[in-house]
Amino acid sequence: MEYIANKEIIARRIAQIFKTGEVVNLGIGLPTLVEKYISPEVNIILMSENGIMGLGPAPAKGFESRDITDSGGSAATIRKGGCFFDSATSFGIIRGGHVDYTVLGVLEVDQDGNLANYKVPGKMVPGMGGAMDLTIGARIVIAATLHFQPTGSSRLKRHCTLPLTAHKEVNLVVTDLGVFEVQGGRFYLAEYFAPYTPEYILEHTDADIIVKNNCIKVVINTQITEEKQCQKLV
Amino acid sequence: MYFVIIHSQYDNKVIMVLKPIISASDAADRIKDGNSVMVGGFLNCGSPHSIILALKEKNTKNLTLISNDTAIYNLKTRVITGLALLVKNKMFRKIITSHIGTNQETQRQMNAGETEVELVPQGTLAEQIRAGGAGLGGFLTPTGIGTEVANGKQIIFVNHHSFLLELPLKADVAIIKARKADKSGNLVFNGTARNFNPLMATAAELVIAEVEEIVEVGEIDPNEIHTSSIFVDFLVKAEQFDY
Numbered sequence: 235m236e237y238i239a240n241k242e243i244i245a246r247r248i249a250q251i252f253k254t255g256e257v258v259n260l261g262i263g264l265p266t267l268v269e270k271y272i273s274p275e276v277n278i279i280l281m282s283e284n285g286i287m288g289l290g291p292a293p294a295k296g297f298e299s300r301d302i303t304d305s306g307g308s309a310a311t312i313r314k315g316g317c318f319f320d321s322a323t324s325f326g327i328i329r330g331g332h333v334d335y336t337v338l339g340v341l342e343v344d345q346d347g348n349l350a351n352y353k354v355p356g357k358m359v360p361g362m363g364g365a366m367d368l369t370i371g372a373r374i375v376i377a378a379t380l381h382f383q384p385t386g387s388s389r390l391k392r393h394c395t396l397p398l399t400a401h402k403e404v405n406l407v408v409t410d411l412g413v414f415e416v417q418g419g420r421f422y423l424a425e426y427f428a429p430y431t432p433e434y435i436l437e438h439t440d441a442d443i444i445v446k447n448n449c450i451k452v453v454i455n456t457q458i459t460e461e462k463q464c465q466k467l468v
Numbered sequence: 469m470y471f472v473i474i475h476s477q478y479d480n481k482v483i484m485v486l487k488p489i490i491s492a493s494d495a496a497d498r499i500k501d502g503n504s505v506m507v508g509g510f511l512n513c514g515s516p517h518s519i520i521l522a523l524k525e526k527n528t529k530n531l532t533l534i535s536n537d538t539a540i541y542n543l544k545t546r547v548i549t550g551l552a553l554l555v556k557n558k559m560f561r562k563i564i565t566s567h568i569g570t571n572q573e574t575q576r577q578m579n580a581g582e583t584e585v586e587l588v589p590q591g592t593l594a595e596q597i598r599a600g601g602a603g604l605g606g607f608l609t610p611t612g613i614g615t616e617v618a619n620g621k622q623i624i625f626v627n628h629h630s631f632l633l634e635l636p637l638k639a640d641v642a643i644i645k646a647r648k649a650d651k652s653g654n655l656v657f658n659g660t661a662r663n664f665n666p667l668m669a670t671a672a673e674l675v676i677a678e679v680e681e682i683v684e685v686g687e688i689d690p691n692e693i694h695t696s697s698i699f700v701d702f703l704v705k706a707e708q709f710d711y
Contacts, residue, residue: 321510321591321593321663
């Protein structure tokens with residue numbers, strides 16, 4: 235089976251997780267795509283660590299304000315009912331456990347829930363920004379990532395080799411192959427995205443993965459079907 | 469009518485310690501070689517761009533910068549904005565910041581050992597500045613436990629949870645940006661341009677606020693003032709809005 239990188243399915247799947255009223259922080263990059271796929275019936279509260287509760291979509295051309303930006307520095311809007319605050323208040327909200335979900339990009343994520351995404355020593359050192367506070371403070375930490383690096387190796391690891399952004403904080407990893415819960419030093423495969431199979435995922439991932447008894451096959455156009463239960467393979 | 473604002477009935481005193489309104493160039497002159505400087509803003513949003521441009525002209529050296537980021541320096545698009553102009557001029561000896569992913573020059577100088585860069589989690593940086601301005605000896609945060617950020621720092625257990633002891637940050641000068649000031653220096657920020665600005669206003673010896681509009685004392689509703697005039701030493705009328 236040939237692997238074709240697919241960011242869209244990751245964003246679509248994560249978008250289905252949230253319920254109305256939940257407070258969500260989306261990181262820069264792949265996580266930002268998630269917003270596009272949130273159902274119109276679901277009314278979440280997006281927070282942005284640069285100081286917005288109730289972040290809205292990007293403004294139409296010509297309606298940008300230089301004083302309203304998102305955490306990536308792009309022009310943004312605020313929804314009615316939203317508010318602004320300073321950076322100390324913002325991170326009080328984050329560390330204080332008032333954010334339900336944070337969705338972050340990944341360089342490496344391991345089966346202990348460690349996440350590395352801010353530094354490749356000597357090469358690329360963007361810095362952690364707000365990611366360390368977000369992973370510490372958010373109720374549920376979701377790592378969003380293509381399953382494989384361009385070199386072909388899996389981003390899901392037994393142990394991260396890069397400097398850590400988060401120590402044992404990741405709860406859920408969503409890749410373009412499936413959904414992995416992190417628990418007790420293992421990945422648990424909760425969903426796999428057809429046409430990939432649990433066998434394919436186990437074979438191509440260098441980590442301990444347990445396929446859950448109620449593991450669900452998800453067809454790629456996001457229709458979740460409990461088509462069949464797969465057997466526990468590990 | 470207890471819900472409206474009642475001014476004193478007994479005298480007509482107004483808090484009228486007016487702050488000098490100086491030029492951006494004059495503001496930049498007050499930043500001396502070797503100073504530590506806090507600069508407000510988040511990826512250019514809410515940065516004091518007029519003062520930054522004036523400071524670039526002065527070419528002041530050996531500064532220590534405390535700022536959320538170092539703005540944008542992109543070799544591919546050739547976009548160089550805000551604080552990146554100062555990084556390019558190599559005006560900083562040390563940079564304390566949370567994110568340099570948008571500035572390839574800061575990364576290059578760091579990797580080449582030309583400039584010392586200390587990367588700090590954004591929430592820790594904000595709280596360090598708040599602590600500096602609020603007279604605290606530091607604070608305990610869970611952020612950074614189990615990472616390189618914890619190296620060399622004291623870990624303290626409270627209720628069976630481990631926390632890092634982080635120390636306060638202060639600076640010689642803070643240059644900040646607000647939407648509006650009255651002539652005594654009360655400040656109102658706008659949108660996400662607030663970010664680090666009100667924190668930095670409390671944590672530096674000398675505070676210079678660049679503002680878009682200056683109104684008479686009493687014209688701003690006291691409920692809507694974000695930063696009290698007591699924190700502000702000088703006002704600069706913004707000349708540069710875009711970067």
